[in-house]
Amino acid sequence: MAFHLNKNDYEALSFLAECRVLTLTQLAAYQKKRKQVVRRRVRELSQEGLIQADAGPLGQSRGRPEKVLSLTDQGIDLLRSKISCLKDIPKDWLRAPSSHRLDHQLLQNWFRIHLGDLERVIPGLAIQILFLSPALVPPATPADRSACPKERVSQSDPKPTPNFLPDAVFAISMKARQKTLLFFLEADRGTESVAGIARGGKDIRTKILHYQDYFRSGDYKVYETPCDATLNGFRLLLLATSTPRLTSLCNLVRSMPPSGFIWLTSVEQMFSEGLSGNIWSRGGRKDLRPEAILGSKMAVRAPLMPLKA
DSSP states (O other): OOOOHHHHHHHHHHHHHHHHHHHHHHHHHHHHHHHHHHHHHHHHHHTSEEEEEOOOTOOOSSSSOEEEEEOOOHHHHHHHHHGGGGGOGGGGGGGOOOGGGGHHHHHHHHHHHHHHHHHHHHHEEEEEEEEEEOOOOOTOOOGGGGSSSOOOSSOOSSSHHHHHSSSEEEEEEEEEGGGEEEEEEEEEEOOSSOOOOOTTTTSHHHHHHHHHHHHHHTTGGHHHHHSSSSHHHHHHHEESSSSHHHHHHHHHHTTTSTTEEEEEEHHHHHHHHHHSSBBBBBTTOTTOOOOTTTTTTGGOOOOOOOOOO
């Protein structure tokens, strides 16, 4: 019997192209299916030469190391023949990232999957992904790398600020309230120093300074056009992989006012409560009751739907 791709297959392959790499657990969570069902279909897609499975990194954020899935060149060519917007995307952008970026990419994936679950948890929300690094920028939006705070020249410092790219930029619109919020994500693997001895290096403190400058400048308003909304600021989300790291980041943020636009949480809290829950330390204030990024009235405890083997 000839092998045929169905709608779910194309959705899975497209999401894999967008993320570049996924674990089987992540793909099952994204598709809201049993892992056994997804594993069987992945095996068939692999036999057709569309997906490859490689050994995953030893330091994954959650659970045992498992194989990571990525598109083969044949899989990329198939998607390009079906999705016109992928034709101009370099193949390297669709392949699995280098080994030293795998852990970080998998962490970003979990956030993306939890973010997508918000629309199920809170009806009436609309989520718009404006930028992903280093994966794809969705073709439905005009935002591209030039819209991100990269190499921006500030008035206080005539030198550009290099390597200042967020992990993601997205907007959440609440239709009933006719309100749109803009978010920037920094998924922190704990590999960068919190505050380097030499100022201006690649540390979290320097990133926060850049975001503060970006907030004050109003340059984020470049996203008003793709969002079709007036934006009066944005929220920077810091996602830490452990409680001790979260505590360190909160202490840093509290020492760097103004920091009320910075919200922090951990992977453990994200999984136990969901992104819509009261899991966020606003401005690094861990001494206060955690808040919800969409406000107390829309706070919902909603962990991801349980996945069975």
